[in-house]
Amino acid sequence: MKRRDLLKGLAGVPFLGAYGYLLLDKIKHTPDINDNPFIHFLEKKLPLPAEQTPYSSDGKKLRIGIIGTGSRGSYLMKALGFLPPESIDQMNEKQQLLFSEQPDLNVEIVAICDLYQPRAEKAALAAANIDRHGTLKFNRPAVRIYASYMQLIADNTVDAVVIATSDQWHAPITIEAAKAGKHVYCEKALTHNLEDVFKVRDAVLSNRITFQLGHQNRQTENYIRSKQIVDAGLLGKVNLVETSTNRNSENGAWLYNIPESANEQNVDWKQFLRNGNRHFNKEHFFRWRLFWEYSTGLAGDLLTHEFDCINQILGMGIPEKVSASGGIYHWKDNREVPDVFQVMMEYPSKNMSLMYSASQANSANRPRLIMGTDASLEIGGKINLNVDPGSRLYQKYLKNNLVQPNNAVCLNNAESLKLDGISSATEKYFASRGLLYTTHNGKMMDTTHLHLAEWLHAIRTGSSTSCNIDRAFEEGITAQMATLAYREEKVKKWDGDRVI
């Protein structure tokens, strides 16, 4: 063989040598992560994320009534597996696939109640669509529509109700349902006023129904993980927590669409009013969040989500002192509730403060921040631990440069980080905020679906729900303290039994 031939034929071989050399060199100089005592320390302290047990749907079919089928009510029905045939037509293939894969919860929706007739009718068709068909194949009769929630609750074929009305009706309906022995999934906020918080708790406890408040964040893997991190003591003593809401759009400021065709004939205005006899007002009916009579504004609508999320992680319960401030600084429309809103929640006996801050005229992304003496935890799409330079717990690791101060250590579920194809699709799995989707045993799931599934599982097995009446009570009292503090411009205190 000619030398030239040989060289040409072996052209690739030196590259193989180069690769081997580089790889070995790299292995030699990459500090073995398993040899880093700091990582060892974290691993020792932090348990592996637990496999989540799937909520079982075995047993008898549960019969559900839906009260309030506006935007949230429809979403809850979808999460239960029921969509109107037209909505199925409008979905693209991928959405149809996702929906068809959503596990069957073994429920039937037997009755609907809403005060705006077109919504009730649409929901009644959705409830009948047990085969998840589009308009072409759908041919079932709509389910029963009741004109009032009292009638729906009186229906013997209803085992449990889902309440997604405007806030002023959550408590009266929950109480009535509990008295009738029906299990309740109620949307947040728990109530519209302070007394109702106590009444709802009494009704739920004395009638021993299974109750779930609609804080679906309870199902989000990142928050479950965050709780493990705090419980493991990795933050030291938590003394300050910051959490927020930022949105900047008409929708984000609750200026929802008012249907042209709505009128006194198809809106049951009298029933909508819980007290008094104000004249028919479409804006009030469709944009109820803007007015004190039906809503508590940011306190009930969005503070509650943030509060429950922190309560899930820290379990700090009701604040001993609450002050609030803010105003209508941007949306100079008819609204009565503030669009910029701050709430300070004090926990002197736990040595910590929780600060909530909201703007409906700016959409900066502020991750939740839990600040402890040894580290801060930043909870967004990722969970980042920032070791504090002043930490004593991590002192020796800091001194030996085994961890950089304030340099994020990502503590998401280790498995979800080990994702790899060939140079693509690495970060896809991290949703930026935990309210919509979560991974559940490695699969992307709708958190609301899981939250409902947990409630149904609890009804069937007698187990407890994650946002049960005790957690709901804490949410309810806190939101009411914030509302009262703002409206009365006073510091509100909780003495363990009541608000003063």
Place this chain on the structure above:
Amino acid sequence: MRNNKSEKIALTLLRIAIGWLFFHEGINKLITEGWTAKMYLLQSNGPLQSLYHWIVSNESILQFTNYSLIVALTLIGLALIIGLYERFFTIAGIIILALFYFAYPPWGELINNHTEGNYLLVDKNMITACALLALFHFNIAKEFGLDRFRFKPNN
């Protein structure tokens, strides 16, 4: 085939570079303790989703898949670098890339589209596959690669 030397060198470099990419993906998975394709397969959203979910549903099939993937990536990488059985391994590479492509097809409308780049229809997997297709046709390893010894009688 044209007989321009710098063109041939460029093609050879392209082949080696792609081989390197595959080889490292294989070796890296081999030395990463506990590596598994499980999450990647579970989250996939393309037309092959049901196949991928089926793989994950059975632990031994998953193990087998993990193992085969590592072997395939490493072998394809090795063969492309040294230029052995080039035609066979370029096709094998294209098949693997297609499996990756259809696991997360860049066709828009993803719920959590936090990928490391932005793609519409064409992504890096597809481009690499196209390059392999070109290499398949040029078959440059016949000259610059071990394939040379398979075709030239040793005289």
